[in-house]
Amino acid sequence: MSEVTLFPDEPGKKFARRIDNQLSKNERRGASAKDVFDKKKVMDDVLDKTSIMTLSKLISSGTISYVNGIVGSGKESKMYWAVDPDGNNIALKIYLVTASNFKKRQPYLVDDPRFSRIKRGTRNLVEIWAQKEFRNLTQCVKSGIPSIRPIRVLKNVLVLEFVGKNGVPAKTLVESEVDEKDYKDSISIISQLYKKAELVHADFSEYNIFKTENGLILFDLGSAVDIRHRNAKEFLQRDITNISRFFVKRGLTVEHPSDIMARVTN
Ligand SMILES: Nc1ncnc2c1ncn2[C@@H]1O[C@H](COP(=O)(O)OP(=O)(O)OP(=O)(O)O)[C@@H](O)[C@H]1O
Ligand SMILES: [Mg+2]
Incomplete structure (x- = not known):
């Protein structure tokens, strides 16, 4: 549409x-x-x-x-x-x-206890979504997770620190050479996110992680949900599987996703 x-x-x-x-x-x-x-x-x-x-x-x-x-x-x-x-x-x-794209976001909102009181289907869902990303990023920064620092949210506009140079964003994992350390660090980010920030990214992938000279930096946290969300485990499993698949494609040997899952949720 x-x-x-x-x-x-x-x-x-x-x-x-x-x-x-x-x-x-x-x-x-x-x-x-x-x-x-x-x-x-x-x-x-x-x-x-x-x-x-x-x-x-x-x-x-x-x-x-x-x-x-x-x-x-x-x-x-x-x-x-x-x-x-x-x-x-x-x-x-x-x-x-837009009218089209917020329906599919509702599942990430309505079962998140932090946002349980929102009215469904309202036009300001887009603003709530921006606030949600702001809040998720704030939770990450507070928990010491390497993620983008949020500065402000106003209506549907999220103000963030710029990662990159001269208006060119830093390279994401998919645009970079990757190694064992990147794999380990990615899994560590998923784990810290769950254990410290009590969040599941729910759109964790090689497209949503910058690889910088200071290490990996996570972004695009609009979809992230509280670990109490009823689908949190399912989203976590999907995140682990997606990123594992990426590293396998790049020729690395990875741990079985269910072992990672067990360790993270333990
Ligand atoms: N803080 C930032 N500083 C610089 N560039 C950024 C920043 N955050 C995101 N970008 C750039 O903008 C792109 C899109 O950002 P993001 O993933 O948050 O939006 P999106 O709506 O999920 O878009 P997409 O559908 O392409 O994933 C990123 O791939 C990255 O290149
Ligand atoms: Mg993205």
């Missing part, structure tokens, strides 16, 4: 004006032309009214100074590269407000 679209005209123009103002401020401060918000890139990309207003609020409240451009675009979210007032790179994950 295609994305439910936009009402880009009025809010879009307003947003563009705001960005223009910000831009001239940046220019007055001596920011280089390369640093400035590439209005066309972002405006070409379809964002709904809520997202545009939310970006605008993030700018006026000083969370970010400007948006540099789009980093990637998934079915359910778009990732932008922004810069904060101190010049730090920031990643903005904008959950798309």
